[in-house]
Each structure stands twice: as C-alpha cells, then as structure tokens.
Amino acid sequence: MTNPSDLLDSTAPPPDVPGKLSSRDRTVIGVLLVSTFVVILNETIMSVALPVLLTDLQVEASVGQWLTAGFLLTMSVVIPVTGFLIRRVPTRLLYGIAMSLFSAGTLIAALAPGFAVLLVGRVVQAGGTAIMLPLLMTTVMTLVPPARRGALMGNISIVISVAPAVGPTVSGLVLSVLGWRFMFWLVLPIALVALVLGLRRMVDIGEPSHTPIDVPSIVLSALGFGGLVYGLSTIGESAGGTSEVFVWISFAIGIAGLAAFVARQIVLQRTDRALLDLRTFRSRTFTIATVMMMLMMATLLGAIILLPIYLQSVLMLTPLDTGLLLLPGGLLMGLLGPIVGRLYDRFGARALLVPGTVATSAALWSTTMFGVSTPVALVLGFHLLLSIGLAFALTPLFTAGLGAVAPHLYSYGSAIFGTTQQLAGAAGVALLVSVLSVRAADLAGQGASLVEQTAGGVHTAFVVAAVLSVFAVAGSFFFGRKAVEGAGAPVVAAH
Numbered sequence: 001m002t003n004p005s006d007l008l009d010s011t012a013p014p015p016d017v018p019g020k021l022s023s024r025d026r027t028v029i030g031v032l033l034v035s036t037f038v039v040i041l042n043e044t045i046m047s048v049a050l051p052v053l054l055t056d057l058q059v060e061a062s063v064g065q066w067l068t069a070g071f072l073l074t075m076s077v078v079i080p081v082t083g084f085l086i087r088r089v090p091t092r093l094l095y096g097i098a099m100s101l102f103s104a105g106t107l108i109a110a111l112a113p114g115f116a117v118l119l120v121g122r123v124v125q126a127g128g129t130a131i132m133l134p135l136l137m138t139t140v141m142t143l144v145p146p147a148r149r150g151a152l153m154g155n156i157s158i159v160i161s162v163a164p165a166v167g168p169t170v171s172g173l174v175l176s177v178l179g180w181r182f183m184f185w186l187v188l189p190i191a192l193v194a195l196v197l198g199l200r201r202m203v204d205i206g207e208p209s210h211t212p213i214d215v216p217s218i219v220l221s222a223l224g225f226g227g228l229v230y231g232l233s234t235i236g237e238s239a240g241g242t243s244e245v246f247v248w249i250s251f252a253i254g255i256a257g258l259a260a261f262v263a264r265q266i267v268l269q270r271t272d273r274a275l276l277d278l279r280t281f282r283s284r285t286f287t288i289a290t291v292m293m294m295l296m297m298a299t300l301l302g303a304i305i306l307l308p309i310y311l312q313s314v315l316m317l318t319p320l321d322t323g324l325l326l327l328p329g330g331l332l333m334g335l336l337g338p339i340v341g342r343l344y345d346r347f348g349a350r351a352l353l354v355p356g357t358v359a360t361s362a363a364l365w366s367t368t369m370f371g372v373s374t375p376v377a378l379v380l381g382f383h384l385l386l387s388i389g390l391a392f393a394l395t396p397l398f399t400a401g402l403g404a405v406a407p408h409l410y411s412y413g414s415a416i417f418g419t420t421q422q423l424a425g426a427a428g429v430a431l432l433v434s435v436l437s438v439r440a441a442d443l444a445g446q447g448a449s450l451v452e453q454t455a456g457g458v459h460t461a462f463v464v465a466a467v468l469s470v471f472a473v474a475g476s477f478f479f480g481r482k483a484v485e486g487a488g489a490p491v492v493a494a495h
Helices: 023-057 066-088 091-111 115-143 146-177 181-201 215-235 242-271 278-282 284-313 319-347 350-369 376-403 407-445 450-476
Strands: none
Touching (some): 023 066, 023 115, 066 091, 066 115, 066 215, 066 407, 115 407, 146 181, 146 376, 215 242, 215 407, 242 278, 284 376, 319 376, 350 450, 376 407, 407 450
16 A cells, blocks of 8 residues: 555655655655545535435435435534644544544445434534644645645645545446445545554644643534534525524524633633634735635635536536536646645745736636527636636645744644634625525516526626635735745644
C-alpha cells in the first residue's frame, strides 16, 4: 500500500534541514489528506442518488431532504466544538474518534432497512466528517513553516475540489449498475483502511490543554448555528402556510442563540475557556478572508446546485452525463492546486486572489446567457472557467486567513472557517433556489412551458449569483502585498 507521505513530497530532505517537514510530519498530513478526501467524497455522492432513494424507500421529497438537512445540521453543531476538541484531545485519539464515527455511520447507512436508520447513519457520518477538515487545517498550520504553507494548502485544495467533482460521477456509475447501498459499501473499506493506517501512523501534535468544556456554550452553539442552518436549508422548500412559520421560528431561535453564544465566548475567552475563541477576528486579514470565503461559498454552492437542475431539467441530460460533465472542472482544479500553492508561497495572496475572483465572476456572468437550447460545450466551458477561478481563490483565502492569526488560535480559526462555510453554503442555496422558484412561478402564470419556467428561473438565479460575485472581486484588493501572510508566526513542533 502507498505510504500517505508519498502524496506530499517523496523527495523531501531530512528533518534536520531548516524549514522542511520531517518524514513523520509528512506522514501525519498525508493520512489526514486521504481521510478528508474520503469523507468529502461521501458528502457529494448523495446528490445524484437522492431521487433513487426517495423511490426505493417510498418517502416524499419533503421527508427525504432530511438526508441532506440532517447532515448539514450535524455539521453545523459539531464544527464549532472542533476548535476546543483539537486543543483538548490528543491528535491521534481525535482522529480515531472522527474516522470511527464516519466508518460506523457508513456501515449503518449501508445496512439501513428503511429511511429512519439511513438518516441515523448520515448523522453519525456527519459527526466524523465535521472533525476531519478543521483537524487537517490546524495540523498543517501547526507543522508547516509559513514559507511552505501555500504548497501544502494546494494539496488540500486537491482534496476539496476533486472529491466533490468525482462524487457525482461515482454515484452515477454505481447507480447505473448497482443499488444505492453500494455507494456506502464502496466507501466503507476505504474508510476502514484509512482508520487503521491512521492509528498506526498518526502522532500527537502539540500539548493538549486541560481546559474544562463549557456545556452552556455547546447548547447555545447548537441552538444558534443549528437554528440558522435549519432555517436556511428549508427556506427554499417552503412555499407558504405552516412551513413558513417554522422557518421563521428557526431563524429567531438561531439568531437569539448565536447572539448569546457570542456574548458568552467574549466573557470566557478572557480566561482562555472559550469553546470558540473569537479573538481570531482581531486579525484584519482573517476577518476579510472569512467574509470573502462566506461570500464565495454562498454564491458558488448555490450556483453548483443550480447547474444540475439546468442540465437535467432544461437540457435533458441524464444524472450520469451530468456527473461526467462536471468531472473535468474538478480534475482541472485539482491539477492547479499544487501550482497555485507554490505561486502563493512566492507572490502572496493578492496576486492570486484578484485574477481568481475575476475569473469566477466572469464565469458566473457567462451563465446569464444560458437558455433552453444552449450547447453543452458552452456549459462545460463555464464550469472549467469557474474551476480555474476557484483554484486561484480558495488556497490563498485559507492560507492567508489562518496564517494571519496567532498559532494558539489555529484550531479556532479552522473551526470558524468550517462553521461559516456551512452557514454561507446553506444561505446561498436558500437564496438562489428561492429566486429560481419565484421566477418560475411568475413564468408559469404567463403560460410558459415547464422547461421555459425552469430555464427562466435558473437564469434569474444565476444573475443574482453573478452580482454577488462582484463583491468578492472587490474584497480581493484588501489583502496585503507581502509574499507570505503570517510569516512571523512561530511553528509548534510535534512531540
């Protein structure tokens, strides 16, 4: 079996060379990269399979959407706690907990006799998934010298981009030959191998703290983030009546819970007991990076949801064809990841963010020309340009944002990035799906066909996404010109 450290740099010098990673450190990061790829792949294979699951399990769409909403809710509740867990729990033990939860959830889902058990499996999976990416980001920021962080973050961008791109394609292939359960049976052995290999190779990073966990903060975090994500995830599903009441109640609970959570963290962080330390926002670069990441995720995840709807409901492509069409863009983004990382190490964030956000915005504006007879080649071109823009934007945002905070706040910064991405993604999907629904209903009243309604709704939603992307372009100019953000931050060695 390939050693995960080979994924990073098989020609790395010995550990005594200043500024270079030791073989042990490369192995730790390699194991985390493989494991994160597996859990992100699992997130995206469900998108194409949902209609098949609804038919096979004989449940309505309003019930079936909980397979996605429940996953998002669990992520939004667990991720804010990961900053505390990474500081409190030894790295090897936390990794074992995360991958054990994910593997157990995958097994439950594969064996599920009905919808309720499948939902339980998805929730257990989400518990493990929520820990992995913050753990990977924090480990990289802790072990890797500032001058090499861009290159390593480029490898992370491969995981973040290729796994979602491969997911729908794998799902389409599996569903075309086998049943939906085999999506989980396919992932399970990979997860188990990653778990065993990780427990053998993983070492503890830094010294764990012994700060007691603040239970009220967990409750407030669950109410705040959970309430907001639930409201945002279901707002696009509500067309009126009682459902809207529950959506607004969810928003009210979420806003109140989040306000109370923030107030409590401000008090607790004075004695270093915060569940999510908000002193990370004292860094201007981190704050701008967080806002830009939220803005891009809101527009881009919403747009990525719109694209399969357009391809399948307007251009009449099959789910497998849709997955294959999205594959080249994801692979291109993965190939660009290491290149962008090395460019970041040399030129810094702004030099990459400006062209990256401009390319992203140009791609989104090009979708406003999509209609009922748009050639598939033009849609492919849009997705390739979007992938190039993302490749040049995400790595600098992650690296510059986290690199600008104090080392002892890395775990909290990673958790904040993860939490705000969940909120922004849910908000983007809710906004654009709602715009699509309103415009489609308006066209229906004018006597348009179903295809024309969907095409018109997608067009209007893409216009909204394109307008929002302009703000991301403006934000890219607020980053400094220095080559490496956070270059003065010390690196904490593994023990």
